[in-house]
Amino acid sequence: MRPLFPRKWPSVPDARPIQKDERCDVLVIGGGPAGSTIAALLAARGERVVLVEKDRHPRFHIGESLLPMNVPLFEELGVSEEIARIGMPKYGVEFISPWHNKSVSLDFADAWDKRFPYSFEVRRSEFDHILLKNASAKGASVVEGCRVNSVEFPDEGGVVAMGTGEGGEALRWQAKFLVDATGRDTLLANKLAMKQRNRRHNTAAVFGHFTGARRLPGKAAGNITIFWFDHGWFWFIPLADETTSIGAVCRPEFMKSRKSDVTTFLHSLIAMCPALVDRLAGATMTGPATATGNYSYQAERMTGRNFIMVGDAFSFVDPVFSTGVFLAMKGAFLGADAVTACLHRPREAKWALRRFESEVRQAIARISWYIYRVNRPAMRDLLMTERNVFRIQEAMLSLLSGDMSHESPIRFRLLLFKGIFYTKSFLLAQAARFSRLVGKPLLAGAEGD
Numbered sequence: 540m541r542p543l544f545p546r547k548w549p550s551v552p553d554a555r556p557i558q559k560d561e562r563c564d565v566l567v568i569g570g571g572p573a574g575s576t577i578a579a580l581l582a583a584r585g586e587r588v589v590l591v592e593k594d595r596h597p598r599f600h601i602g603e604s605l606l607p608m609n610v611p612l613f614e615e616l617g618v619s620e621e622i623a624r625i626g627m628p629k630y631g632v633e634f635i636s637p638w639h640n641k642s643v644s645l646d647f648a649d650a651w652d653k654r655f656p657y658s659f660e661v662r663r664s665e666f667d668h669i670l671l672k673n674a675s676a677k678g679a680s681v682v683e684g685c686r687v688n689s690v691e692f693p694d695e696g697g698v699v700a701m702g703t704g705e706g707g708e709a710l711r712w713q714a715k716f717l718v719d720a721t722g723r724d725t726l727l728a729n730k731l732a733m734k735q736r737n738r739r740h741n742t743a744a745v746f747g748h749f750t751g752a753r754r755l756p757g758k759a760a761g762n763i764t765i766f767w768f769d770h771g772w773f774w775f776i777p778l779a780d781e782t783t784s785i786g787a788v789c790r791p792e793f794m795k796s797r798k799s800d801v802t803t804f805l806h807s808l809i810a811m812c813p814a815l816v817d818r819l820a821g822a823t824m825t826g827p828a829t830a831t832g833n834y835s836y837q838a839e840r841m842t843g844r845n846f847i848m849v850g851d852a853f854s855f856v857d858p859v860f861s862t863g864v865f866l867a868m869k870g871a872f873l874g875a876d877a878v879t880a881c882l883h884r885p886r887e888a889k890w891a892l893r894r895f896e897s898e899v900r901q902a903i904a905r906i907s908w909y910i911y912r913v914n915r916p917a918m919r920d921l922l923m924t925e926r927n928v929f930r931i932q933e934a935m936l937s938l939l940s941g942d943m944s945h946e947s948p949i950r951f952r953l954l955l956f957k958g959i960f961y962t963k964s965f966l967l968a969q970a971a972r973f974s975r976l977v978g979k980p981l982l983a984g985a986e987g988d
């Protein structure tokens with residue numbers, strides 16, 4: 540059995556002379572939302588923090604739609620005004636289903652908890668740059684253009700990491716604690732062979748930017764739209780500068796059937812969704828499309844003797860409800876408290892790490908249940924319902940705003956939602972069986988699960 544806290548970790552032997560050797564309290568690897576957030580919080584508490592990022596910001600990143608519960612996190616970080624300057628206000632979400640022949644618009648203002656009525660759509664290059672500059676302004680030492688290649692946890696304690704700078708120079712950091720925020724590169728999970736792919740819930744995405752797409756009128760212009768179609772779903776994310784981000788998320792096997800280049804393939808998928816074709820009439824693409832596999836995964840562990848993982852470095856789930864950046868930043872807030880306890884209250888360390896891990900795992904599990912079922916007919920029916928029976932819709936809106944807490948008052952309504960989902964799935968399955976028996980097909984997309 541693999542030991543919980545390996546003493547000697549696998550590392551890349553590096554015989555090059557060290558050109559820079561830096562010591563710090565906390566080494567953060569990765570300058571995305573997770574890394575920049577935790578670096579800012581810990582530096583503001585007086586820790587000597589070094590953040591190492593392999594790229595140079597601003598750089599492109601996918602993941603442009605944020606949740607209302609991101610907003611209080613921006614306030615705590617002191618970046619609200621800057622985010623509001625670059626962001627397109629997002630007051631709700633619209634679902635469009637060809638099987639229901641209508642659209643449903645939900646406003647975050649109608650959620651159970653009315654305190655978070657809006658969020659933003661952002662260009663991640665600008666958004667991530669603001670968070671990175673904030674980490675630096677709070678006192679973290681930010682090193683860009685440097686990739687960390689290896690990490691070791693020596694017997695005498697602490698962490699030693701080796702990296703390579705843009706000019707090929709070898710760099711070394713010695714820290715008391717390590718935060719892995721390397722996103723889907725999953726540095727530690729890979730090195731420790733702890734990455735577990737969720738083979739049942741894989742998707743792949745192809746996406747691009749358009750200009751001239753028709754937005755919703757008035758205040759709803761910045762709302763995200765989710766269009767279902769035969770092979771999955773599309774996102775329609777209006778950004779502040781008239782650009783609209785469009786992406787299709789499908790089963791990886793379907794994506795593999797692609798015979799053309801990625802851009803032509805995206806156009807062929809759009810052609811399968813008349814409601815989206817309508818919104819894109821007269822729109823043009825501003826650059827080539829990109830494809831990516833969204834393999835859902837989770838590392839076996841997210842904490843160890845001198846490390847934690849935050850954001851996608853620990854876990855990734857399909858982006859249908861735009862939860863990635865929120866989970867990364869919320870995890871960073873919770874992680875900062877765990878790191879502080881480890882550094883200054885060693886007797887509490889074990890408990891603090893356990894609490895951090897349990898809160899993050901619970902939040903991911905709570906939202907994943909809905910994400911994994913988003914293409915099921917019963918789930919589509921429920922999301923396309925405009926009625927607020929037993930205040931279930933308010934509860935769902937709070938969940939979609941980012942309320943994934945275990946203690947939330949919405950949890951009983953969400954249980955009710957699940958009960959209705961299972962009942963509906965059962966009834967749809969029976970209806971499908973009956974229609975097969977009598978030889979009369981059900982409407983496409985209305986089969987049971």
Ligand SMILES: Cc1cc2nc3c(=O)[nH]c(=O)nc-3n(C[C@H](O)[C@H](O)[C@H](O)COP(=O)(O)OP(=O)(O)OC[C@H]3O[C@@H](n4cnc5c(N)ncnc54)[C@H](O)[C@@H]3O)c2cc1C
Nearest residue numbers: 569571572573593602604687721722850851858861863864
């Ligand atoms: C198709 C798709 C659509 C998505 N849409 C949304 C959405 O609408 N809304 C949403 O909230 N989320 C969305 N997401 C998810 C979102 O992109 C991520 O959850 C989010 O970026 C996670 O933040 P992070 O800081 O953990 O990782 P990242 O943002 O990936 O940051 C990791 C950073 O680490 C750096 N790094 C990696 N390895 C090293 C190394 N060895 N050394 C130094 N630096 C390193 C990288 O350069 C990167 O800057 C989407 C994801 C996909 C794939």
